[in-house]
Amino acid sequence: MSNLSSCTxxxxxxxxPSTGSHLKDLDYSVVQQCMHCGLCLxxxxxxxxxxxxxxxxxxxxxxxxxxxxxxxxxxxxxxxxMYYCLGCLACMTACPAGVNYAELFEHxxxxxxxxxxxxxxxxxxxxxxxxxxxxSDQRNLQFLGTLIRLYQxxxxxxxxxxxxxxxxxxKRLRELEKMTPxxxxxxxxxxxxxxxxPKKEKKYRVALLTGCAQDLIFxxxxxxxxxxxxxxxxxxxxxxxxxxxxxxxxxxxEWTLAQGMARQMIDLLPPxxxxxxxxxxxxxxSHLKHYTGLLKDDPAYAAKxxxxxxxxxxxxxxxxxxxxxxxxxxxxxxxxxxxxxxxHLAHGxxxxxxPRQILQSIPGVELCELPESNWCCxxxxxxxxxxPETADLLLQRKLDHVETTGASxxxxxxxxxxxxxxxxxxERGLRMEIRHPIxxxxxxxxxxxx
Amino acid sequence: MMQLDKSIITRLREIVGExxxxxxxxxxxxxxxxxxxxxxxxxxxxxxTRTTEQVSRVLKLANQENIPVVTRGSxxxxxxxSLPSDQCIVLCTVKxxxxxxxxxxxxxxxxxxxxxxxxxxxxVDKAGLFYPPDPGSMKISxxxxxxxxxxxxxxxxxxxxxxxxxxGMEVVLPDGEICWMGNKCVKDVAGYSLKDIFIGxxxxxxxxxxxxxxxxxxxxxxxxxxATFEQMDRAAEAVSAIIAAQIIPCTLEFLDRTxxxxxxxxxxxxxxxxxxxxxxxETDGHPSVVTExxxxxxxxxxxxxxxxxxxxKDDAEATKLASARRTAFSxxxxxxxxxxxxxxxxxxxxxxxxxxxxxxxxxxxKLRVGTFGHMGDGNLHPTFLTDERNxxxxxxxxxxxxxxxxxxxxxxGTITGEHGIGVAKKRFLPDFAGQAQMRVLRxxxxxxxxxGILNPGKIFDPS
Numbered sequence: 085m086s087n088l089s090s091c092t093x094x095x096x097x098x099x100x101p102s103t104g105s106h107l108k109d110l111d112y113s114v115v116q117q118c119m120h121c122g123l124c125l126x127x128x129x130x131x132x133x134x135x136x137x138x139x140x141x142x143x144x145x146x147x148x149x150x151x152x153x154x155x156x157x158x159x160x161x162x163x164x165x166m167y168y169c170l171g172c173l174a175c176m177t178a179c180p181a182g183v184n185y186a187e188l189f190e191h192x193x194x195x196x197x198x199x200x201x202x203x204x205x206x207x208x209x210x211x212x213x214x215x216x217x218x219x220s221d222q223r224n225l226q227f228l229g230t231l232i233r234l235y236q237x238x239x240x241x242x243x244x245x246x247x248x249x250x251x252x253x254x255k256r257l258r259e260l261e262k263m264t265p266x267x268x269x270x271x272x273x274x275x276x277x278x279x280x281x282p283k284k285e286k287k288y289r290v291a292l293l294t295g296c297a298q299d300l301i302f303x304x305x306x307x308x309x310x311x312x313x314x315x316x317x318x319x320x321x322x323x324x325x326x327x328x329x330x331x332x333x334x335x336x337x338e339w340t341l342a343q344g345m346a347r348q349m350i351d352l353l354p355p356x357x358x359x360x361x362x363x364x365x366x367x368x369x370s371h372l373k374h375y376t377g378l379l380k381d382d383p384a385y386a387a388k389x390x391x392x393x394x395x396x397x398x399x400x401x402x403x404x405x406x407x408x409x410x411x412x413x414x415x416x417x418x419x420x421x422x423x424x425x426x427x428h429l430a431h432g433x434x435x436x437x438x439p440r441q442i443l444q445s446i447p448g449v450e451l452c453e454l455p456e457s458n459w460c461c462x463x464x465x466x467x468x469x470x471x472p473e474t475a476d477l478l479l480q481r482k483l484d485h486v487e488t489t490g491a492s493x494x495x496x497x498x499x500x501x502x503x504x505x506x507x508x509x510x511e512r513g514l515r516m517e518i519r520h521p522i523x524x525x526x527x528x529x530x531x532x533x534x
Numbered sequence: 535m536m537q538l539d540k541s542i543i544t545r546l547r548e549i550v551g552e553x554x555x556x557x558x559x560x561x562x563x564x565x566x567x568x569x570x571x572x573x574x575x576x577x578x579x580x581x582x583t584r585t586t587e588q589v590s591r592v593l594k595l596a597n598q599e600n601i602p603v604v605t606r607g608s609x610x611x612x613x614x615x616s617l618p619s620d621q622c623i624v625l626c627t628v629k630x631x632x633x634x635x636x637x638x639x640x641x642x643x644x645x646x647x648x649x650x651x652x653x654x655x656x657x658v659d660k661a662g663l664f665y666p667p668d669p670g671s672m673k674i675s676x677x678x679x680x681x682x683x684x685x686x687x688x689x690x691x692x693x694x695x696x697x698x699x700x701x702g703m704e705v706v707l708p709d710g711e712i713c714w715m716g717n718k719c720v721k722d723v724a725g726y727s728l729k730d731i732f733i734g735x736x737x738x739x740x741x742x743x744x745x746x747x748x749x750x751x752x753x754x755x756x757x758x759x760x761a762t763f764e765q766m767d768r769a770a771e772a773v774s775a776i777i778a779a780q781i782i783p784c785t786l787e788f789l790d791r792t793x794x795x796x797x798x799x800x801x802x803x804x805x806x807x808x809x810x811x812x813x814x815x816e817t818d819g820h821p822s823v824v825t826e827x828x829x830x831x832x833x834x835x836x837x838x839x840x841x842x843x844x845x846x847k848d849d850a851e852a853t854k855l856a857s858a859r860r861t862a863f864s865x866x867x868x869x870x871x872x873x874x875x876x877x878x879x880x881x882x883x884x885x886x887x888x889x890x891x892x893x894x895x896x897x898x899x900k901l902r903v904g905t906f907g908h909m910g911d912g913n914l915h916p917t918f919l920t921d922e923r924n925x926x927x928x929x930x931x932x933x934x935x936x937x938x939x940x941x942x943x944x945x946x947g948t949i950t951g952e953h954g955i956g957v958a959k960k961r962f963l964p965d966f967a968g969q970a971q972m973r974v975l976r977x978x979x980x981x982x983x984x985x986g987i988l989n990p991g992k993i994f995d996p997s
Binding site for chain 1: 564568628797863864873
């Protein structure tokens with residue numbers, strides 16, 4: 085764990101802007117854009133739960149503005165509020181005035197980190213471990229993944245769960261153990277060659293991002309994505325060693341680290357060499373498309389970042405652009421499928437129609453709408469780990485709606501949501517599959533051959 | 535300046551519970567404004583009540599201790615009606631959010647005041663009934679706020695405003711006494727119609743805690759159309775001609791070029807962009823009447839130089855169009871950080887004149903303006919686009935509005951059609967109302983709230 089010591093305690097402190105404040109340094113028009121009409125309130129899950137203005141988008145913006153205006157110090161209570169926000173960006177879909185909440189929110193969290201108001205030895209250790217070490221180098225993540233895989237495959241997990249020893253553990257640890265995802269038997273670099281040749285006439289050359297958590301828990305989705313792309317005329321380049329895109333870092337106020345990850349990604353996959361850079365994880369995609377803002381003051385990367393942002397495409401979005409072949413199969417039975425919209429696909433990237441169209445194109449799929457389909461499931465990055473109570477309320481609300489659909493499959497385009505809903509459905513004893521839409525399409529294509 | 539004593543906070547907590555009183559700075563900042571631009575004032579504390587009994591006890595305490603109380607729903611008002619006063623108690627009603635009874639036999643709905651307008655509308659719709667008032671903020675505005683401000687909406691032309699749907703209410707008077715007024719009877723002339731004084735009283739006379747709403751049968755059919763015009767004048771003439779032809783459609787809304795572009799930029803529903811004015815027209819009722827009215831209006835629009843007319847293909851598209859129209863005010867903020875809107879209203883025969891007057895006044899003061907509104911009921915929303923830090927421009931806006939209001943009054947109009955006086959239009963009220971009316975307004979307020987604790991400084995100053 086030598087990397088841990090090299091991770092500076094507060095990386096964002098190094099990147100303090102000229103005024104000493106991320107919020108004050110922002111163009112004031114961004115802060116001022118909110119005209120507090122309140123149309124965001126009914127779409128904000130935390131406002132809906134609590135009915136408190138400070139837990140609403142316009143309330144949070146008023147606090148950020150108070151800091152920019154020197155009316156409020158960065159206090160612990162301000163910091164807690166910024167971390168109570170899910171960052172689901174539903175408010176951005178609702179906002180007629182076009183307030184860039186995502187930018188405000190990331191700067192506000194960076195402000196919190198640079199002022200160190202939440203600093204405690206435990207929090208610093210956890211953040212250094214998770215953000216500074218684990219998600220900063222894919223090798224570290226795979227190392228941990230391998231350990232968990234051993235724990236799960238060796239039978240130790242069943243032994244421990246069966247022995248009742250977990251009952252002696254603190255409640256929070258018990259809950260976390262239950263949330264531990266099943267690690268895939270093989271990571272993406274073991275599943276995928278560097279180059280996947282197109283299955284029909286080559287029309288595009290694309291790069292595939294394998295993600296970090298996605299790679300550990302859903303490497304099969306990466307394989308499915310590569311197959312779907314190849315099936316539709318893309319040559320797919322998948323570099324075996326990929327790091328985190330920096331989404332987690334930016335959302336958690338680690339501006340400098342996020343900038344470093346962005347530069348690494350651009351170096352690994354120079355955007356001028358590809359027709360598109362494909363991601364299948366909504367949370368990553370939403371961040372990957374905003375490197376311009378992160379690197380705008382870096383003369384060596386600013387132009388590349390702009391090109392990068394243009395090239396990054398969510399897999400559903402890209403299939404919408406290039407078109408996809410309808411699988412030529414005639415299934416004997418129909419399956420009821422419902423679709424949960426990942427926040428960072430629906431609100432972060434405004435991709436709502438394409439996943440539904442893809443699902444509807446699969447023979448045998450009967451798509452039934454999920455009530456409140458674009459309401460956060462509570463996963464929200466690491467929110468379900470740091471705010472378990474609120475996350476669970478949202479999960480239960482989601483599952484209540486899922487049950488009304490009577491669907492046997494729930495499809496969603498983000499690993500966080502997949503895992504959250506998977507865990508929730510298992511706890512409730514729901515007999516249903518939770519799948520990525522692209523996996524369903526890939527499966528249909530595979531049946532074609534047979 | 536009065537300081538809100540810690541002991542008051544303690545006593546308030548005894549009434550509503552520890553967590554239902556907010557007094558930390560980080561909690562108060564988000565309650566220092568409502569939906570009105572460029573107004574800000576911190577309250578002393580925020581109190582959430584859940585029962586009428588709690589409201590009564592809070593008011594008793596406030597009255598005893600001479601503490602101002604500002605009632606607030608979702609804080610979407612557009613005249614500063616729920617803007618706190620210094621060191622006041624903000625009494626927030628959003629947790630009083632239960633619908634109590636839908637009486638299908640009498641066509642009424644009894645509800646607590648913190649329920650949103652949309653929730654009321656949906657609950658009623660499920661029962662096959664209709665509650666027409668639909669203010670722009672209906673997704674989040676509370677029914678209590680609607681009653682206190684006498685809100686209007688897109689359907690005002692045919693169906694009237696909130697006042698026309700209130701049959702009764704429960705009010706807590708400033709001294710804490712609880713009072714029921716009105717009932718389920720269609721006819722009732724027993725004594726003064728007191729509920730009518732509370733409708734539109736902007737939180738100055740009492741705290742409304744329950745309302746009894748009148749419902750009507752749901753129209754069987756509706757048809758929604760969008761008509762575009764090269765010039766705003768021609769759109770106004772088309773509207774006058776529709777009214778003159780004795781057609782009262784449900785909705786007759788307009789957007790000018792600036793507003794159309796902002797709304798389309800946000801909603802992306804394919805509004806036509808190459809026109810100076812757009813009319814959103816909706817007729818509802820019996821299917822044969824709907825067809826006939828729609829045909830007549832289409833003809834009138836064409837006679838008045840309409841460029842293009844498009845009919846919504848289904849209910850979903852009609853809803854999208856109306857929802858997009860409701861975002862007009864907020865969407866204008868895409869162009870500038872501060873949007874100052876008014877709602878001067880004129881008799882419909884004066885519409886064309888008033889629209890030209892607004893445009894020439896904007897030009898005279900070198901201001902950017904986006905205008906939209908309820909053309910069918912003469913209710914305009916000229917919105918000046920500015921930056922509140924530009925003091926000089928803000929001053930010019932003040933001057934421009936003063937002229938617009940004077941002209942509205944001169945042609946027999948009003949300074950506010952549906953947003954209320956609040957603080958934003960307070961200084962224009964005496965000119966509009968005249969001495970005698972001002973005296974009566976003051977005396978009514980004094981009779982009900984002798985200590986002046988409820989929403990002080992709103993509508994008019996004591997004197």
